[in-house]
Amino acid sequence: xxxxxxxxLFAYLGTVFWSxxxxxxxxxxxxxxxxxxxxxxxRLFASERWLLSLENVVVFGVIFIVACLVLGFLLAVFIDQxxxxxxxxRTVFLYPYAMSFVAxxxxxxxxxxxxxxxxSTVRALGFETFTFDWIATQDKVMYAIALAAVWQxxxxxxALMLAGLRGIDDSLWKAARIDGIPTWRVYMSIVLPMLGxxxxxxxxxxxxxxxxxxxxxxxxxxxxxxxxSEVPGKFIMDNLxxxxxxxxxxxxxxxxxxTVLALLTPWMYARARAARNGGHR
Amino acid sequence: MIRxxxxxxxxxxxxxxxxxxxxxxNRAEVIHWWTSGGESAAIQEIANGYKxxxxxxxxxxIAGGEPARAAAINRxxxxxxxxxxxFNTSQQFLDIVKGGMLNNVDEVAKKNxxxxxxxxxxxxxxxxxxxxxxxxxxxxxxxxxxxxxxxxAKAGVTAEPKTPDEFFATLDKLKAAGVTPVxxxxxxxxxxxxxxxxxxxxxxxxxxLKVYKGDQKAIASPEFKNVLASFKKLKNYTxxxxxxxxxNDATSMVISGKAGVQIMGDWAKGEFQxxxxxxGKEFGCFPGFGPKAxxxxxxxxxxFPKTNDAAAIKSxxxxxxxxxxxxxxxxxxxxxxxxxxxxxxxxKSMDICAQQGIAAMKDVSxxxxxxxxxxxxxxxxxxxxVVTKFWNTNQSVDDAVKAVxxxxxx
Numbered sequence: 001x002x003x004x005x006x007x008x009l010f011a012y013l014g015t016v017f018w019s020x021x022x023x024x025x026x027x028x029x030x031x032x033x034x035x036x037x038x039x040x041x042x043r044l045f046a047s048e049r050w051l052l053s054l055e056n057v058v059v060f061g062v063i064f065i066v067a068c069l070v071l072g073f074l075l076a077v078f079i080d081q082x083x084x085x086x087x088x089x090r091t092v093f094l095y096p097y098a099m100s101f102v103a104x105x106x107x108x109x110x111x112x113x114x115x116x117x118x119x120s121t122v123r124a125l126g127f128e129t130f131t132f133d134w135i136a137t138q139d140k141v142m143y144a145i146a147l148a149a150v151w152q153x154x155x156x157x158x159a160l161m162l163a164g165l166r167g168i169d170d171s172l173w174k175a176a177r178i179d180g181i182p183t184w185r186v187y188m189s190i191v192l193p194m195l196g197x198x199x200x201x202x203x204x205x206x207x208x209x210x211x212x213x214x215x216x217x218x219x220x221x222x223x224x225x226x227x228x229s230e231v232p233g234k235f236i237m238d239n240l241x242x243x244x245x246x247x248x249x250x251x252x253x254x255x256x257x258x259t260v261l262a263l264l265t266p267w268m269y270a271r272a273r274a275a276r277n278g279g280h281r
Numbered sequence: 282m283i284r285x286x287x288x289x290x291x292x293x294x295x296x297x298x299x300x301x302x303x304x305x306x307n308r309a310e311v312i313h314w315w316t317s318g319g320e321s322a323a324i325q326e327i328a329n330g331y332k333x334x335x336x337x338x339x340x341x342x343i344a345g346g347e348p349a350r351a352a353a354i355n356r357x358x359x360x361x362x363x364x365x366x367x368f369n370t371s372q373q374f375l376d377i378v379k380g381g382m383l384n385n386v387d388e389v390a391k392k393n394x395x396x397x398x399x400x401x402x403x404x405x406x407x408x409x410x411x412x413x414x415x416x417x418x419x420x421x422x423x424x425x426x427x428x429x430x431x432x433x434a435k436a437g438v439t440a441e442p443k444t445p446d447e448f449f450a451t452l453d454k455l456k457a458a459g460v461t462p463v464x465x466x467x468x469x470x471x472x473x474x475x476x477x478x479x480x481x482x483x484x485x486x487x488x489x490l491k492v493y494k495g496d497q498k499a500i501a502s503p504e505f506k507n508v509l510a511s512f513k514k515l516k517n518y519t520x521x522x523x524x525x526x527x528x529n530d531a532t533s534m535v536i537s538g539k540a541g542v543q544i545m546g547d548w549a550k551g552e553f554q555x556x557x558x559x560x561g562k563e564f565g566c567f568p569g570f571g572p573k574a575x576x577x578x579x580x581x582x583x584x585f586p587k588t589n590d591a592a593a594i595k596s597x598x599x600x601x602x603x604x605x606x607x608x609x610x611x612x613x614x615x616x617x618x619x620x621x622x623x624x625x626x627x628x629k630s631m632d633i634c635a636q637q638g639i640a641a642m643k644d645v646s647x648x649x650x651x652x653x654x655x656x657x658x659x660x661x662x663x664x665x666x667v668v669t670k671f672w673n674t675n676q677s678v679d680d681a682v683k684a685v686x687x688x689x690x691x
Contacts, residue, residue, distance in 0.1 A: 028659065029354065029376035049666050115522025136467075136524040138674060222468050225524040226673025227666060241347040243662035244376065 016257065023250035031246060040251035050252065053230045056142050060231070061210035063146040064153070068206055069199065071150065072157025077187065079158070080165045090162070094155040101152065105219025108148035109135065112220075138228045141221060145229055149216055153209065157202045164198035165191065211260055232256050307336035309596040311583070312356075313367040314349035315617075316342050319551045323616035327418070330609040336599055339364075353586075357382050362586030364596050370406045370417055370580040371653030377584070378414045384585045384594060385412040389601040398623045400642060402578045402650035415582035416601045418610075419619035422638055423546040423579045423651055424478035426567050427553075431538040432460045433565075443571045445483045445511065452518045455541040462518035464531040464540035469669040471528055475544045476512050476668045477577065477652055478569075484508040486575045486649050493655040495689040501682060509671065509678045516672065524673075535564065546579070550618045550634060559632075566634040568641055576641040579651040580619065656689070663688040 026036045044050050075093050079086055096104065111117040112135040122130040134144035168191060176186045214233035217223060223230040232252060239249035309331065315324045321342065328338040341363060343349035350373065353366035357377065368374045377383055390396075390413040396404065399417065407415040428441075433451075436458035442448040455462040465475070481489045484504055491499035499505060520540075523531075532552040534540035543549065553564055560566060568576050583604060585597040603609055610621040615631060620638045628639045641647050653661050667688045671681040 028657070029373075030358065030380050030382075048670075109525065113522055113525075115520065133521065136521065221525050224469060224669065224673065225467055226469075226669045228673065238662065239659075241351050243659045244373065244657075245659045245662075248659075 019250045019257075020254050022246055023254045025247055027245075027247040027250070029244040029246070036247075040247045041255070044248060044251045044255065049227050049230055050232070050235055052227055053232045053235045056229060057210065057213065057231050059142050060146050060149070060213060061207070063143065064149050064210055065203060065206045067146065067150045068154050068157045069202060071154040072202065073161050073192075073195075075154065075158040076161035076165055079162060090159075093158050096152045096154075097156045099152065101149070101215040102219045104148055104152045105216040108144070108151070109220045112144050112147075135221065136225060138225060141225065141229045145217060145220055148220060149209075149213070152216075153206060156205065160198045160202050161195060164195040168194055207263075211256065305337040307592075307596045307599055308339060309336055309364040309600050310339040310341055311365045311367075311600070312341045312343060312349055312353045312363045313583075314343055314346045315367075316344045319616060319618065323613050326612040326616060327604055327609055330603045330606065330612070331600060334599055334603050336596060336603075357586045362588065364593055365583045365585050365600055368415065368582055368584055369653060370403055370415075370420075370578070370582050371651070372406070372655075372657050373653070374415060374582075374584050375409070375657070378409045382587050383414050384587050384597060385414050386416060386585060386598065386601045387413050389413075389416075389598055389605075393602070393605060395605075398625060400578060400622070400648050401645065402648055402654055403580065403622060405650065406654045407582060415584045416604050417580055417582045417622045418604050419580045419614050419617055420622055420638075420642065421546055421548065421579045421581070421619045422568060422577055423474050424481070424544055424568075424577050425547055425549070425634070426478075426542055426544055426569075427532070427535055427549055428542045428565050428567075429535045429538045429540065430563055430565055432458075432535075432541045435538075436460060436541070441565065441567050445570060448570060449511075449514070452515075452541070456518060460538070461520045461534065461540040462542065463515060464534040464543040465515075465519040465523040466526040466528045466531040466545075467519075467524035467673070468526070468528075469665050471531075471545070472669050472672045473652075473665045474546065475515065476672075478544050479512050479515070480505075480508050481575045481577055481649055482569045483511050489575070489649060490655070492685070492689070493652055497686055500686045500689070505685075506678050506682060509681050512668075513671070513678070547618050547620075547634065547638070550632070561633045566637065568637060573644075573647065574641075575649040576638070576647045577649050577651050578642075579653065580622070660689060 022031050023040055024037060025032050025034050026039070079089055079093075083089065112132070114120065114131075114133040114136055119130060119132045122132070134140040134147075172190065173186070176190065212233055213231050214237060217229055217231050217234055221229045223234055236249045236252045236256070239245045239252065313324055315321055324340075324342075328340065331338050343352050346369070350366075350368060353363065353368075354377065356362050357366075374383070395413065399407075400420070403417050403420070407413055407417060432455060433439075436451075436454040438451050438454055442451045452462040465471070477489075480492065484492075484507070488499055488502070488504055488508070492505060528545055528549070529552050531540070531543050532545065532549045533556070535543045536553060536556045536558060550560070550566075553560070558564055568574055583600070585601070588594060588597075605622065607621075607623065607626045610623060611626050611630065614621050614635075620631070620635050620642065624639060624643050628636050631639070652664070656664070664685065667681065667684040670676060670684070676684075
């Protein structure tokens with residue numbers, strides 16, 4: 001246990017505290033030990049790009065998580081119908097997850113490029129007015145990124161849900177059939193609630209990738225067109241290295257950490273309560 | 282027990298390392314980010330020069346400028362610096378100079394009369410408080426105009442444009458001939474390069490310098506607004522696939538004659554060469570409008586982290602001497618696509634674009650420092666955000682002026 005404890009203390013908590021410390025200093029290329037109060041935070045929230053990044057990551061997060069859950073669940077239900085070639089389909093659906101976000105981003109960058117991908121292909125087929133240029137459009141580029149990310153991660157949700165579905169006892173289905181309940185109703189009212197833990201796991205995993213989303217954006221759009229697909233992770237990385245402004249970058253990562261904690265604490269509290277109450281049932 | 286063993290092993294390794302260092306004369310570990318084919322062939326020329334001068338070259342290539350610079354700084358801060366590390370000719374290394382973390386190369390500089398042979402903007406970037414803290418190795422010009430001779434012929438354009446008006450007239454002709462007039466890569470850094478080119482050529486060097494010095498009056502002037510408007514006007518001459526396009530994909534549009542002009546650094550020459558095209562034959566180049574056009578100067582330098590080890594300092598001095606010697610300069614820059622830092626070299630072996638560049642460099646009044654030499658990386662980045670927003674949204678010129686004014690304040 002001791003090495004583990006040391007790792008947590010120094011590698012995790014230590015670096016967190018160090019970041020917070022740097023965020024209240026005037027550090028640029030090198031960390032400095034002065035104290036400038038909340039100046040970096042003031043500057044951070046005066047930055048149009050940072051506010052836009054926050055807005056973008058919320059849009060991305062909602063679309064990404066909801067779409068992954070719905071699509072993953074549907075895929076799992078589909079495979080659970082004892083379809084032929086289940087093994088092959090399962091592999092096909094899960095395969096994108098084996099790819100890195102960078103590879104995913106590059107592929108989708110080409111597929112969505114209006115001059116190379118879907119748009120030009122469909123136009124070449126004779127539909128001259130067909131337009132599909134999300135990736136090059138200011139107000140739709142986040143959807144394009146979410147599309148690529150969903151393609152990559154939906155398979156993982158499917159695998160989690162499928163494991164959950166397989167854990168549901170056959171007798172339940174038999175009972176429902178005898179009672180004459182329609183299949184969709186069984187899924188909605190009985191199976192879905194029973195999948196609670198699987199859904200919880202999926203949401204946690206997906207949320208983590210929302211907070212740290214960076215690579216897919218860099219590979220697909222580099223934050224563009226303009227600033228339209230900037231995300232907090234990219235803001236931090238750019239300021240940390242390219243713009244040698246570790247003070248501002250640390251302030252940004254501290255804000256991100258606090259946001260995650262603010263979202264996580266009520267959830268963990270609710271779970272702890274549920275676990276306690278569960279004991280009395 | 283285990284700890285004792287590892288201590289013993291560590292001590293052995295340390296002894297071995299010291300032994301090895303003694304065995305290799307003038308050992309120099311160099312961190313750089315030149316990893317692509319042409320680039321690594323270029324750095325090899327410096328390595329060869331260093332070996333010929335009796336040194337042992339230890340190559341530490343790290344892909345990508347940002348990670349390479351971060352690694353160099355981390356090693357300096359961590360107390361285990363490399364012998365030399367690459368930076369851009371800019372304010373990127375100003376903070377570590379001020380932190381007292383670099384050795385100066387005053388001796389080499391004085392012996393070789395750098396004050397005389399180096400161009401002013403480069404001197405200004407490497408000389409802090411009277412000391413030389415970096416060795417420049419090349420001059421890149423980040424905003425050449427590359428054009429396809431085939432596309433120009435198709436549009437009936439016979440001469441290179443000599444004024445901004447002629448430039449836009451040329452673009453109109455290209456458009457009428459069904460060619461994409463401007464091969465544009467819509468990534469923030471490329472948009473910034475094009476913006477800087479227009480600021481220098483349409484606004485003029487004076488305005489350029491004033492804007493980057495944060496002169497609010499110049500930023501609010503009608504001349505600067507005109508630059509912004511012209512920049513935005515250029516967007517009408519790009520195609521729908523421009524957003525997010527890589528620079529080399531844009532270059533290949535010029536190579537194939539699908540597009541007319543690209544504004545890009547001299548590294549684009551490598552793409553033309555790879556496609557077996559020759560400067561002056563299939564494609565042409567001009568650094569600006571007319572014979573007196575400003576020539577924007579950028580480039581790479583090596584810095585030498587502080588050390589008290591006499592052997593390491595000797596290696597650093599030797600590296601500095603080799604890197605700036607005329608023979609290494611020509612061999613290195615021929616492969617790199619840039620031009621030598623000194624104009625007293627034999628340019629005959631270089632292509633016509635490089636020769637144009639060297640000719641331009643000889644005229645001191647044409648030399649213009651690139652923005653990264655004028656402002657801190659932080660402000661350069663903020664300006665890039667402003668430019669890319671203006672290019673990609675419907676932001677008005679007046680709002681963009683305000684944003685530029687706020688960004689230069691930092």
